Structures are given as structure tokens and as C-alpha cells.
Amino acid sequence: MPPRTIGLVVKPDPNARQHADALEAWLVEKGCQVVRLSHDAKPGTAPCPSLTPAPKGLFCTVVLGGDGTFLSAVRWLGDNQVPILGVKFGEVGFLAEAAEEQIYTAVATILEGRFVTWPRMRLNVEVRQSERLVANETVFNDVVINKGALARLALITVHINDRYLTDYRADGLILATPTGSTAYSLAAGGPVMQPAVPGILITPICPFTLTNRPLIVSDDSRISIRLAEKSADIMLTFDGQVGMPIDQSHTIVVQKSPVPVQLIALPGRSFFDVLRTKLRWGGSRT
Template sequence: MRLEVRVVREGKEIAKEPVLNDIVINKGALARLAKIKTYINNRYLTTYRADGLIIATPTGSTAYSLAAGGPVLHPTVPAIVMTPICPFTLTNRPLIVPESVVIRIELEHKSSDIMLTFDGQAGLEISEKDTIIVQKGKHPINMVVMPDCHYFNVLKTKLRWSGSRI
């Protein structure tokens, strides 16, 4: 699965990107907490007060989202994970939502020095004038899987999990 991410500024679409792993909204190095208003299917969810927010696919769940305390999602799980980065409130935990939802993000008034990055590659400075819309992309990526390469073996190796020691 890929995500389709659109950025709308004052009614005009200024960016539209397909994303395989994740998008990250985060503050600059010397800035205070970001205040990120989040909606699911046009219903207000919460305002994350955090260093940032990661929205990841199952493929991206083993990257930055995992490092920030998010869960590992198996690639066939039809879901999107939302992981706050160092949230101010300890009750703001990672959230797994169905792949069918539309996530809308807005920044609180007078937000500054906030970046949106797409798969850790392209970046865009955003402000309270912007609305970020994230949803499942229309065009998934077909992955080549080697016959002897099993997902959980790759995961165990990547995360350096070991077997029991008896």
C-alpha cells in the first residue's frame, strides 16, 4: 500500500505526493512543541502537542515510526499507523486506523518552523494556512518477494531478535 498525500494552501493544491513509507510533520531544531490538529473522516480526533507526528503505511511501520515507539504492522494488514513523536501528554499513544479513512491535519494558529517530509526525501515547509490530507493511494506497489525470504525472518534479523536461550 502507498499513501496519497495532498497539501492544500488557501484552497489551492500545492503538493501531491505518493508515499511508500511515511510522512513526518515536525518542528525545527530550536522550536517549541508542534500543535497538530488531527481529524479522521472529518471528525476531530485530537490536537497532538508533540515534537511531531508520523503517519506510516505497514511498510513504513518498521522505520521512523518504530523508532518513535510505534507498532510493527504486518505488510498485509490494511491499516495506517499514526505515531506522535515525543508527545507532551503521555496518554497520546500510537493509533492504528483502517486504510479506508481520510486523515486531515491542520496546524494551530501562529505555527512556524514546521516541516512536512515525504518518505524522508522531499520536504515542504508548512504553516497554519495549510491542510494536509492523507489517504490510501490508488496505486499500490507490487513487491518482489524471494521464495526463501519470509517476513518474520527478515523482521527478526532487522530488529536483532533472538531465539530462546535454554
């Protein structure tokens, strides 16, 4: 069997780097090649930051860090259908499949082929200004329209499949995948969606009208968004990684990406285990 090439994405943390060094040496002893990406870059302001794409032919990618590092790894892989495993340092993260002390057991299981992958939906986001395409991004968690600290409430017009939905007067608007429902959207009052549910979540941030509630639409929806009035200090962010300023001249179109992310699932672990641990749910068992 030719040597397997493993991607390794590491959080800029001394503990994570120390574990990454040891894991890389262990993988090399197993006959693997390692391509390592250190997640040192801070979030930028350009829609397409310079990042060398992941090489072709990766067997899998292991992420050592938190959910932010995981999102960076997803961006690095792009449309490559490479299985990806998250190893969380500290508290359990929603995107992590294994804890720090499980690194070698988890990676050994993967090298032995004893794992399955679950496709997780992504969103494709096009930003146009006067019909000119100015940004084209793919997000795993969410795309967010957010006002600055001193800006007025934003008036955001939303159409779904070219039919008018409503105007949101709010601090902002979140469009999230089921995976992203446990991120910013959850903090803004949105529901938790099981990742297998085929839908897109629309969550207003601190809406002025209390009847503007979170809404789940089908995953084949085409969502078009514009600022309905002249606004200043409004940002559009992609997975919290990069962002760009927008105004009433921009149109944002969001729809399901044809290319999902392939998350590695290890035996004996489910989404509801992570949910119960992260949200500290308790109660009796019957």
C-alpha cells in the first residue's frame, strides 16, 4: 500500500502544537506522510484571503483545536472530499469527534478504516454589486449580516425563491446550516437542528419586531438579501473567518452548496451525546 498522506491543522496554542509534534512523529513511524497547516492567521477583512489550498490525495485531515480551527481546516480543504476529524482541546466542541486524550486511539481507528463519514451541508454565498460578482464564498456554519456597535438598526429585505418574505429591522441576520445551528444562531435564540435535517436556518439578531422569529426553510431554497435603506458600518462575515463591508448596493444570494463536508464519525458517538454534554443537559434516564 502506498504511504497515506494525512493533513494536520493545528491551533496556535502551545499545548496543541506539542501534541501535534508528537502525533506527526507517530504518524511518520506508521509510514504516513504529513502535510501540516498551522492556524496562525487572524481573521481578515478580504472575502478571499490568501491560503494555499490543501494538496490533492489526502487520506484524511485531523484538526487539533477548537471549532474556529476546524472551520479554517474546512476552508483549507475547499471542495476536496477529504474525511475530516476534529480533536478538541479543553471543553467538548460541537465539531470535535474526539477529546485530547483520545487522539491516538481515534487516529489509529481511522488508519484501520474503522470509521464512517457523514456528509454535512455547506452554503454557497454570492455577493453582487450592480450585477457584478464581488465575492463567492462557501460556508460550513453560517453567513452573518451584522451592524457595528454604533450603527443604527439594519433594515434587511429577504426574498425566498424570488418571493418576498419580510423586512427584518434588527442588529443583523444569520443564515446557518444545520451544523451552524449550534453556533452564533443558537446564541441569538435560534433552534438546534439535527445535522441530518435538510434545511437552512434564518435567525434575526435582536429584532425590533418581536414577531420576527427564527425560520427554517427547505435546503433547496434560494435566499436573496439586500439592505433596504442606506446604511453604514454593516459587515458580512463568512463562518466568522473573513468578512467584507456591504451597503444597499449589494445583493447577497445564499443557497445550498453541491459539495458537502465529510465529517468522520467514530464508533459509539452521536450528535446527541455532544449536544447533551455541551449544553449540560441532565435528567433521569428510563
